[in-house]
């Protein structure tokens with residue numbers, strides 16, 4: 001056993017180990033706060049200076065992470081946030097939570113992991129534990145991080161420790177959060193696994209050790225592929241059952257009464273967020289290297305990415321029924337974020353719906369209390385600001401397209417003057433709107 005392992009475990013046990021978290025976004029910020037709340041000194045790192053500045057002012061830039069929580073943590077003085085990566089050398093553990101997007105040809109973009117790996121390697125000191133948390137294909141920790149960290153002649157398992165532990169954050173989920181979501185951990189070697197188990201065990205309710213970083217990496221990908229494939233199935237069922245005049249939502253409600261062997265997934269306007277639309281393609285890309293084709297994943301991707309087009313087509317047909325064309329119609333898209341009650345618009349299908357409607361000549365506005373201004377993204381720049389969430393505004397448009405079921409949209413009075421609603425989330429049924437013979441807008445499911 002190395003001279004460094006025991007002291008690291010002792011510092012973890014007495015909570016004097018300094019935990020560094022690189023990338024203070026949706027994953028890194030709650031993780032940094034979690035370790036601070038567990039009693040560890042924490043240093044958060046980000047390349048974007050606005051984030052450390054906001055945190056030190058006691059502000060949160062992520063809606064579902066309350067500013068009170070941030071303010072309380074930073075007031076205690078145990079946590080700091082910085083852009084100064086030289087302070088990595090003072091950390092006992094370094095947790096990497098940087099983005100893993102796709103490139104223009106849907107290939108993994110590991111540039112953030114590589115840059116961060118180089119930053120950590122430059123300051124690596126004996127006895128440090130490094131854990132990658134970013135979602136990626138199996139093999140990344142071993143192929144990308146290990147050689148960088150070992151380049152200075154330090155040996156993994158003896159001089160430093162390396163593991164992969166996937167984040168399972170579900171933004172906005174009130175029941176499950178970083179502390180009570182079980183944490184899967186795969187170490188490069190037994191000492192690395194032991195160190196990572198000890199660290200997470202000191203802050204989260206349950207740690208699940210697995211035999212290698214590759215198993216941990218593949219676990220995360222499987223979880224996300226499972227969701228992508230099942231959502232695609234729900235979307236396919238929606239399109240098939242719609243042709244047959246059967247309400248897919250009613251079918252899912254009935255099917256989910258089965259006490260075993262069924263888990264409900266719901267159709268929607270397409271996939272969004274930084275995980276489900278992207279991560280499965282990390283695996284398909286890597287699988288090709290082994291001559292293996294992940295056909296389920298590709299098919300699910302094909303179905304899910306065609307959903308915005310389906311919604312546009314349904315909107316055009318619905319307007320046609322009212323004697324109007326998309327061209328020249330005023331369309332209000334409800335919801336820009338990809339999921340209800342959060343402010344994350346990454347990969348949101350609403351962007352494609354808005355762009356597609358515009359391309360067809362519609363005059364499009366959006367309403368989203370969580371996103372007052374649509375920021376330009378990597379692929380979309382719609383240049384819009386949100387309209388108010390009022391009955392007057394809803395009545396001004398020829399059609400409303402429900403893309404996200406925010407709580408703020410769940411008020412039947414908002415739709416009193418609306419003429420037509422294209423609903424991708426079954427929101428209108430929950431408000432008792434759209435039933436034949438009843439007053440209110442005509443509702444078309446999409």
Ligand SMILES: NC(=O)c1ccc[n+]([C@@H]2O[C@H](COP(=O)([O-])OP(=O)(O)OC[C@H]3O[C@@H](n4cnc5c(N)ncnc54)[C@H](O)[C@@H]3O)[C@@H](O)[C@H]2O)c1
Nearest residue numbers: 023024025026027046047048097098099100134135167169
């Ligand atoms: N958002 C989720 O719900 C979720 C859930 C599970 C896993 N993940 C995974 O976690 C990882 C991070 O995702 P996220 O949603 O937190 O992303 P994010 O964009 O919210 O945060 C990433 C942060 O990293 C910073 N950053 C970028 N390059 C950096 C660098 N070189 N050094 C330091 N900081 C850098 C960015 O400024 C940003 O603050 C991704 O791999 C993602 O797939 C995300």
